[in-house]
Amino acid sequence: MKVNYVRKSTGTRTTIIIPDHLGQLWLATTPSNAVTRDTKRIKERLEQLDEPEAGEPFQRVAESALVADIEAYQARLLVDGEKMRDRVIDSLIPWLMSAVEPTATAAEVLKEIERFKTIPWEISESYESLERQRDAS
Structure with missing residues (x-):
């Protein structure tokens, strides 16, 4: 899944490719009342991320954020x-x-x-x- 967006913190234009399985799992675990395209929902989430530390690829930061969201969903289910x-x-x-x-x-x-x-x-x-x-x- 290819996502193009502008990072809010720096205004940097970014193109990132999220593995399809990760994108689909994230979408399944982050319900939304809004009727928006899947890439738009992921784009909105990625725009919130901060710049990575020096030497750390933004791809890793983005994937880690999506995985953290999925794990948070799983934790809520386990608590429930x-x-x-x-x-x-x-x-x-x-x-x-x-x-x-x-x-x-x-x-x-x-x-x-x-x-x-x-x-x-x-x-x-x-x-x-x-x-x-x-x-x-």
């Missing part, structure tokens, strides 16, 4: 682990109640859960908690 687990359980309980009889044995419930795990899922991720977190700060 218990709540996330509870949300998953809460979502499954209504389905489970309709899938098995109230008198079902534990073995029957586990068998139904195994069957449920084989159903293909279409995953859609929600960033509600991160949006609330961003709005609160």
Whole structure:
């Protein structure tokens, strides 16, 4: 992914190539309400970076900043682990109640859960908690 922009701190025009896998992962972990092109979102993030120290390539600074953003997202998910687990359980309980009889044995419930795990899922991720977190700060 090639990104052209002007660094805000110095006004230096910069062209940088971000590896596609890093760019896509960063975009996936930095939700945005704005309807903007992917390169514009990355460009806006890179414009915020300071000049690198002498002898350090700006490529390393840019990639390190994107990786730090991804790791921060991962840390927020890990902190939210218990709540996330509870949300998953809460979502499954209504389905489970309709899938098995109230008198079902534990073995029957586990068998139904195994069957449920084989159903293909279409995953859609929600960033509600991160949006609330961003709005609160």
